[in-house]
Amino acid sequence: MYVLGISGSPRIGGNTDILLDKVLEGALAKGAKTEKVILNTLKFSPCQECENMRDDGTCIIEDDMQVLYRKVEEADAIILASPIFFGSLSAQTKMMIDRFQCLWRAKYILKKSMSGKKKKGCFISVEASERRDFFDNAKSIVKNLFVTIEAEYREELFCPGVDKKGSILMHQDVLKDAFELGERLASD
Ligand SMILES: Cc1cc2nc3c(=O)[nH]c(=O)nc-3n(C[C@H](O)[C@H](O)[C@H](O)COP(=O)(O)O)c2cc1C
Numbered sequence: 001m002y003v004l005g006i007s008g009s010p011r012i013g014g015n016t017d018i019l020l021d022k023v024l025e026g027a028l029a030k031g032a033k034t035e036k037v038i039l040n041t042l043k044f045s046p047c048q049e050c051e052n053m054r055d056d057g058t059c060i061i062e063d064d065m066q067v068l069y070r071k072v073e074e075a076d077a078i079i080l081a082s083p084i085f086f087g088s089l090s091a092q093t094k095m096m097i098d099r100f101q102c103l104w105r106a107k108y109i110l111k112k113s114m115s116g117k118k119k120k121g122c123f124i125s126v127e128a129s130e131r132r133d134f135f136d137n138a139k140s141i142v143k144n145l146f147v148t149i150e151a152e153y154r155e156e157l158f159c160p161g162v163d164k165k166g167s168i169l170m171h172q173d174v175l176k177d178a179f180e181l182g183e184r185l186a187s188d
Contacts, residue, residue, distance in 0.1 A: 001027075001030075001031070001032040001033065001076045001077065001186050002032065002033045002034075002035070002074055002075050002076050002077075003024065003027040003032045003033070003034045003035070003075065003076065003077045003078075003079065003182070003185060003186060004034075004035050004036075004037065004071050004072065004074075004075035004077070004078050004079070005020045005023065005024050005034065005035065005036040005037070005078075005079045005081060006036075006037050006039065006068075006078065006079070006080050006081065006093075006096070007020050007036060007037070007038045007039060007040075007081045007082075008039050008040075008080070008081060008082035008083070008089060008090040008092045008093030008096070009038075009040070009081070009082065009083045009090060009092075010040040010090070010092065011083075011165055012038065012040075013165065013166060014083070014165050014166065015083065015126040015159065015162045015165070015166070015167065015168040016081045016082060016083045016124070016125070016126055017038075017081075018166065018168050018169065018175070019081060019124050019126060019157070019159060019168055019174070019175070019178050020036065020079060020081040020124060021036070022175045022178035022179050022182065023079050023081075023122070023124060023157075023178045023179070023181050023182040023185070024036060024079070024182060025179055025182060026178065026179040026180060026181060026182020026183040026184075026185075026186070027077070027182040027183065027185055027186040028182075028186075029179075029182070029183060029186075030182075030183050030186035030187050031186065032076075032077075032185075032186035035071065037068060037071065039092040039093065039095075039096050040092050042063075042064035042065070042067075042068065043063055043064050044061075044063040044064045044065045044068075044095070044096070044099065045061060045063060046095045046098060046099075047059075047095075047098040047099050047101050048061065049101075051105065053102040053105060053106065054102075055112075056106075057102055057103045057105075057106030057107070057112060058102055058103075059099055059101075059102040061099075065096070065099045068096070072149055073117075075119055076117075076119060076120065077119060077120040077121075077122065077154075077185045077186070078119055078120070078121055078122065078146075078149070078151055079122045079123075079124060079182075079185070080093070080121070080122070080123050080124070080142055080145070081123075081124045081125070082123075082125055082138065083125065083126050083127065084125060084126070084127035084128075084129075084131075084134045084135065084138060087131070087133075087134045087137055088134070088137055088138055088141070089138045089141055089142070094141070097141065097142075097144075097145045100145060100148050100149060103148050103149060104148045107148065116150075117150070118150060118151075118152060119149065119150060119151035119152070120151065120152055120154045120155075120185055121142075121146040121149075121151030121152055121153045121154055121155075122153075122154055122155040122156065122157075122181065122185060123138075123139060123142045123153070123155075123156045123157075124156065124157045124158070124178070124181075125138055125139075125157075125158050125159075126158070126159045126160075126162050126168060127158075127159075127160050127161075127162070128160075128161070128162065128163035129160060129161075130160045130161055131160070132160075135158045135160075139156065154185070155181050155184065155185060157174070157177055157178055157181055159171055159174045
């Protein structure tokens with residue numbers, strides 16, 4: 001079981017990062033191979049809408065997304081983690097999602113079959129406010145991605161009311177939920 005965590009927060013050691021680490025810790029405790037990718041450390045461009053792609057559905061732009069495509073393909077479970085920025089996903093996260101347009105085209109326009117491997121999908125997020133609609137907004141975009149990459153939306157975990165870097169550490173109940181979520185992802 002290979003569990004891939006993708007963080008869309010620019011803040012290393014921030015709330016998203018801490019929450020994602022807890023989920024991965026839980027998965028590791030159940031024997032999964034875990035990996036974390038921090039989008040902010042990758043060099044990649046936004047989708048150029050060139051409508052051009054390789055036979056395998058990957059994009060022709062040669063940048064760090066090429067490595068991420070392979071990891072996403074190989075993963076049995078994907079945890080997408082993003083802070084809420086302006087009521088939505090972070091720019092880093094959205095930029096990554098748009099780059100999966102090549103897979104969307106392969107699947108729906110060119111009718112090319114994907115690998116057929118069913119993945120588990122999980123979305124985790126944090127925000128300063130208590131606005132449930134912001135999480136719902138972000139979630140609808142993530143669900144869209146998960147359909148495209150053939151991941152079943154299995155789990156979610158949201159922590160409102162955290163702003164200062166690391167303030168999620170005050171929410172030990174949420175971190176416990178995150179650990180247990182990771183255990184479930186790696187188990188069933
Ligand atoms: C550019 C930016 C936009 C933000 N927009 C919102 C927002 O719309 N709603 C909200 O509740 N919090 C918003 N926040 C607060 C972050 O969601 C919050 O600080 C979060 O804990 C950051 O997570 P991180 O530590 O993983 O980066 C925003 C923060 C930034 C930097």
